[in-house]
Amino acid sequence: MPAITTFDSTSESLLDMVKSVRDGKTQLPDFQRGWVWDDEHIRSLLASISLSYPIGAVMMLQWGGEAVRFRPRLIEGVQLQQPPIPERLILDGQQRLASLFQALYSGQPVVTTDARGHPIRRWYYLEINKALSLNGDRDEAIIGVPEDRLIRNFRAEVIADYSSMERECKAELFPLPLVFDTAGLTAWQLRYLQVAPDHIQERLVRWNDLVQSVIQRCQQYQVPLVALRKENPKEAVCAVFEKVNTGGVSLTVFELLTATFAADEFSLREDWAHREKRLKQHHVLKTVENTDFLQAISLLASRQRRIQALTSGASVDAAPGITCKRKDILRLTLEEFRAWADPVTEGLQKAAKILHGQKIFAARDLPYRTQLVPLAGIVTVLGDRADHDGTRKKLARWFWCGVFGELYGGAIETRFAKDLPEVLAWIDGGPEPDTIADANFSPSRLLGLRTRNSAAYKGIHALLMRDGGLDFRSGDAIDVHDYFDEKIDIHHIFPQDWCRKHAIDTRRCDSIVNKTPLSARTNRMIGGNSPSVYLERMQRRAQIHDKRMNDILGTHLIDPDPLRKDDFDSFFLARQTALLERIAQATGKPIVRDTLPAEQEAVELPLEYEQDEDAS
Known part of the structure; x- marks a missing residue:
C-alpha cells in the first residue's frame, strides 16, 4: 500500500532558490511579518554557507490550493513592477532566505540593524587572508561595510575605503555577492591578480584556494526543502506554520484570517480598525480584542450552518456543531464574515448597555472580558427581545453564575459554544444552561x-x-x-x-x-x-x-x-x-x-x- 503523505522532502541549490525569490516565483503569505535579522546574525549565516554547514530546512507551500488562498507578497528587497502569481509560499525560512537574497543576489545593500537595534545598510565582504588561515574564525572573516563602502572612526574620519574594485582587491576583501555573478567574478579575479604584478603567482594560489574553500561551496550549496502540497487544508497549513515558527512571534487567528480575506481584496485589518473605534467609545469595551470579535462571528455563523443542516433533514448528531475554536474561525468565509460583522458589532454595543445595568462601567471592572463573546452572540440573536425585563433578568443570572462560578478563566471555547444555544433555549422556556448548573461559590x-x-x-x-x-x-x-x-x-x-x-x-x-x-x-x-x-x-x-x-x-x-x-x-x-x-x-x-x-x-x-x- 503506498504511503500517504502531505509533503515532499528534497533539496534545492541556493542559487536556484534566490533566483526564484528574485523572479517572484517564491513569495511570502501576507501574514508573514517583516524580517528583522541583525548584522551579526547575517554574518553568521553567510559564514555557515561558506563552510557548507547546514542552516536548517526551508518549508514552502505549493500555490494553487482551493482550500488555502493567502494573499502573497514579495520578499523584502525584491523589486518587481508587476509581481507574477507565485509558484510557492515560504512558511519557514523567511529570515534566512531574505538575508541570503539581499546579501548575495539583490545587487543592493542589505537593510538590517546593528547590535543596538539601529537601522543600518550593509555590503558583505570576505577577508581573504582570515578565511584561508588555518586558525581563522570564519565568522570574523566576514564583515559588513556601510552603504558608501567607507569605514569611519568615531570622529567621522575615513580610515578605510572600499568604494572601487581596485581598493577591494588591494585590501584583499572579496565582495560576497560575486559568488553568483559569473561576469563580475571573472572581472574581479583579473583585477585581483593585476593589482600586485610582483606577486601574481602568490595571489593565484590564494585565489584558487578561495575558489575551492569558499566560492564553490557557496555556488554548490544545497538547501533542504520541505514542500507542503497544495491539497492541505488551511488549518493544517496554519498549524504547521505555528509549529515551525518558534523563532518568530506567534500569529493570531486574526492575522491569518486577514491574509486569507486579502486574497479576495478585502482588508480585515481596516474593517476591524473602524469597528474597534466605535466599540471603544464604550469604556467597558476598551479591552475587546479582534479575536473576541471573530469568535462571536464564528459562533453565529456555525449556528446558522447547523440550523440549515437540521432544516435540510440532517440528524442532530450529523449536523455541524456550534463552535469558535481557532481552526473553525479559520474556516470562516468572507461571505459569512460580511453577513455577521455588523450584527455582532451591534451585539457588543448592546452587551455594554446590559453591563451598565449591572453597574459595570469600565473594562478594568469587567470580571471576564471573554464572557463578552457569548453575551454578544446571545443578544445578537435575541435582537429587541434582549431589552425585555424577563430576558434581562435571565441574562443577569447567567452572567453572575459565570462570574462567581469563575467559569471563564481557562479553556473556554467549548463553554461559549454551549452558552449560545443553551441560554437562548432557556430564555424560550427550556432548561437552565450548564453555566448555571456548573456554578459554585465556596465561602472560603x-x-x-x-x-x-x-x-x-x-x-x-x-x-x-x-x-x-x-x-x-x-x-x-x-x-x-x-x-x-x-x-x-x-x-x-x-x-x-x-x-x-x-x-x-x-x-x-x-x-x-x-x-x-x-x-x-x-x-x-x-x-x-x-x-x-x-x-x-x-x-x-x-x-x-x-x-x-x-x-x-x-x-x-x-x-x-x-x-x-x-x-x-x-x-x-x-x-x-x-x-x-x-x-x-x-x-x-x-x-x-x-x-x-x-x-x-x-x-x-x-x-x-x-x-x-x-x-x-
Missing part, C-alpha cells in the same frame, strides 16, 4: 479575593454598586457619570494602617470582605483612621445623622454597630455572611456554609499587606 473563596486578578473580586465590587451602595460622604447612588466623575474605586473599610497597628492578618485586611466601592474624595477623608474616627468626622462635615449613616452603611452590607466600635472581628463575620447571601441572590443558587472562613481556627500569618489600592 472570600479570603482569597484580594485583587482585581480575580473575577469574583470584581464581581462583588459591581454587585455592591448595582444593589444600591451609597457613597459614605455624599449619600449618592453610583451611576455611570458618578463612577467616572467621582473616581469610584474599591477601597478598604478598616484602613491598612489601622490593620497593621492592630495586628489584623493580611488575608482578612486585604480581603474583599474589608473593601467596598467609594469615591476618591471619600477615601481621602478615611485616610488611615479607625472607622469610629472617620465616621464621626464625615457625619459632622456632611451633616449626616446616625440613622442616615447607618442606612448608608447598610447599602454596603456593613453592620454599623461593630464598625462604630472598631470591632474588626464582628464586622468581618457579619459582612461575610451578608456578602454570601448577596452572591446567592445574584446567582439564584444557595451557598453551603458549614463554617465561615473567619470562624475557622486562626492561622499565624505574616503582616505583609498588598500594595494599597486606596492610594492609587
Whole structure:
C-alpha cells in the first residue's frame, strides 16, 4: 500500500532558490511579518554557507490550493513592477532566505540593524587572508561595510575605503555577492591578480584556494526543502506554520484570517480598525480584542450552518456543531464574515448597555472580558427581545453564575459554544444552561479575593454598586457619570494602617470582605483612621445623622454597630455572611456554609499587606 503523505522532502541549490525569490516565483503569505535579522546574525549565516554547514530546512507551500488562498507578497528587497502569481509560499525560512537574497543576489545593500537595534545598510565582504588561515574564525572573516563602502572612526574620519574594485582587491576583501555573478567574478579575479604584478603567482594560489574553500561551496550549496502540497487544508497549513515558527512571534487567528480575506481584496485589518473605534467609545469595551470579535462571528455563523443542516433533514448528531475554536474561525468565509460583522458589532454595543445595568462601567471592572463573546452572540440573536425585563433578568443570572462560578478563566471555547444555544433555549422556556448548573461559590473563596486578578473580586465590587451602595460622604447612588466623575474605586473599610497597628492578618485586611466601592474624595477623608474616627468626622462635615449613616452603611452590607466600635472581628463575620447571601441572590443558587472562613481556627500569618489600592 503506498504511503500517504502531505509533503515532499528534497533539496534545492541556493542559487536556484534566490533566483526564484528574485523572479517572484517564491513569495511570502501576507501574514508573514517583516524580517528583522541583525548584522551579526547575517554574518553568521553567510559564514555557515561558506563552510557548507547546514542552516536548517526551508518549508514552502505549493500555490494553487482551493482550500488555502493567502494573499502573497514579495520578499523584502525584491523589486518587481508587476509581481507574477507565485509558484510557492515560504512558511519557514523567511529570515534566512531574505538575508541570503539581499546579501548575495539583490545587487543592493542589505537593510538590517546593528547590535543596538539601529537601522543600518550593509555590503558583505570576505577577508581573504582570515578565511584561508588555518586558525581563522570564519565568522570574523566576514564583515559588513556601510552603504558608501567607507569605514569611519568615531570622529567621522575615513580610515578605510572600499568604494572601487581596485581598493577591494588591494585590501584583499572579496565582495560576497560575486559568488553568483559569473561576469563580475571573472572581472574581479583579473583585477585581483593585476593589482600586485610582483606577486601574481602568490595571489593565484590564494585565489584558487578561495575558489575551492569558499566560492564553490557557496555556488554548490544545497538547501533542504520541505514542500507542503497544495491539497492541505488551511488549518493544517496554519498549524504547521505555528509549529515551525518558534523563532518568530506567534500569529493570531486574526492575522491569518486577514491574509486569507486579502486574497479576495478585502482588508480585515481596516474593517476591524473602524469597528474597534466605535466599540471603544464604550469604556467597558476598551479591552475587546479582534479575536473576541471573530469568535462571536464564528459562533453565529456555525449556528446558522447547523440550523440549515437540521432544516435540510440532517440528524442532530450529523449536523455541524456550534463552535469558535481557532481552526473553525479559520474556516470562516468572507461571505459569512460580511453577513455577521455588523450584527455582532451591534451585539457588543448592546452587551455594554446590559453591563451598565449591572453597574459595570469600565473594562478594568469587567470580571471576564471573554464572557463578552457569548453575551454578544446571545443578544445578537435575541435582537429587541434582549431589552425585555424577563430576558434581562435571565441574562443577569447567567452572567453572575459565570462570574462567581469563575467559569471563564481557562479553556473556554467549548463553554461559549454551549452558552449560545443553551441560554437562548432557556430564555424560550427550556432548561437552565450548564453555566448555571456548573456554578459554585465556596465561602472560603472570600479570603482569597484580594485583587482585581480575580473575577469574583470584581464581581462583588459591581454587585455592591448595582444593589444600591451609597457613597459614605455624599449619600449618592453610583451611576455611570458618578463612577467616572467621582473616581469610584474599591477601597478598604478598616484602613491598612489601622490593620497593621492592630495586628489584623493580611488575608482578612486585604480581603474583599474589608473593601467596598467609594469615591476618591471619600477615601481621602478615611485616610488611615479607625472607622469610629472617620465616621464621626464625615457625619459632622456632611451633616449626616446616625440613622442616615447607618442606612448608608447598610447599602454596603456593613453592620454599623461593630464598625462604630472598631470591632474588626464582628464586622468581618457579619459582612461575610451578608456578602454570601448577596452572591446567592445574584446567582439564584444557595451557598453551603458549614463554617465561615473567619470562624475557622486562626492561622499565624505574616503582616505583609498588598500594595494599597486606596492610594492609587
